[in-house]
Amino acid sequence: MTFSSLVPYGWNDRWAALLAGVADAAGPRSAAGAEAPALAPGRVVRHDGMAVTLALPDGVRPITLSRRLEPAPTVGDWVVVDGEVPVAVLERTSLLARRSAHTDTPQNLAANVDAVLVVCGLDRPVKPGRLDRVITLAWDAGATPAVVLAKADLASDPTSVARAVADNHPGVEVVTTSVVAGTGMDDLHALVRDRTVVLVGESGAGKSSLTNALVGDQVMATAEVRAGDAKGRHTTTTREAHLVPGGGVLIDTPGLRAVGLWADRDAVATTFSDVDDLAAGCRFSDCSHDREPGCAVRAALADGTLAPERFAGWQALEREAASAELRAAPHLLRARDRQFSRVARDAQRRKRRDDGDDGDDG
DSSP states (O other): OOOGGGGGGTOOHHHHHHHHHHHHHHOOSOTTOOOOOOOEEEEEEEEETTEEEEEETTEEEEEEOOSOOSSOOOTTOEEEEETTEEEEEOOOSOEEEEEOSSSSSEEEEEESOSEEEEEEETTSOOOHHHHHHHHHHHHHHTOEEEEEEEOGGGOSOHHHHHHHHHHHSTTOEEEEOBTTTTBTHHHHHHHHTTSEEEEEOOTTSSHHHHHHHHHTSOOSOOOOOOTTTOOOOOOOOSOEEEEOTTSOEEEEOOOOSOOBOOOOHHHHHHHTHHHHHHHTTSSSTTOOSSSOTTOHHHHHHHHTSSOHHHHHHHHHHHHHHHHHHHHHOHHHHHHHHHHHHHHHHHHHHHHHHHHHHHHHHO
């Protein structure tokens, strides 16, 4: 079966091969040997608790998850359906996740995305730290990040903002758009065409307006932002995938108040490739970029090649990524705790010995 009706949703030979593997592992479809309906694929286009909306070969419809799947499906996943029952999740090509705001665990945002479009509204200041975090999550997910500067009609000098963002994020495409003025939309369509992309940004940044413009319909509700601080209400309450005319799948997401980092240090290095390249020139491979001689990073800070804010952003995400790695590997955390305990005990012993020496001198 070709499942050609699912091609607009991204169905291809890779997914067909994975589905065939699941079918082979399942074995005969019935003990009596009677032919049963073949396993079919479906793409998750919406997720609501124990219900998912699937794009299936015969149409799009909601299905209740009657059994726990591992991994738990998220929007963008391809699942295997046996009749009306999802029975497996096909191996992902990418997974965008952040650290949950309430628990120290990852929260999945979207699966099998080719690109993460980080939306920043130009009716407010662009936050470099937030931008760094989402770009890092995108690299860590196995997707390509791009920055979409929305609401350019409300900015006094959008070109300067775009130039600054591009300078601080080498290799990341920056697109300046205005749905009202219709500018930049061709460039945005080019980013989406024949790919699965996800829009990520804070509330009121303009994600829903961009979604409606790309899809060509009012598929997402929009709302005015507060005039005082450009804060927006959560008009998008769930993650949902939409087909884009001309090819492509667009996943819109609710506004993110916080972007907790759930990524490894390699992703941080990719986001801060300029800092990473400088660090490669340090005299010592384990340079902390503090007071070591021959530190290329400190030299760049001194001559103005590297901005202090850029370096501070790299340091912050390095620390957070290192902590995330420890949380993900409890044995490393225990080893670090044991090392800290030994250091603390040694310090206490030295202090007691020194105090004793002071007493003898008296």
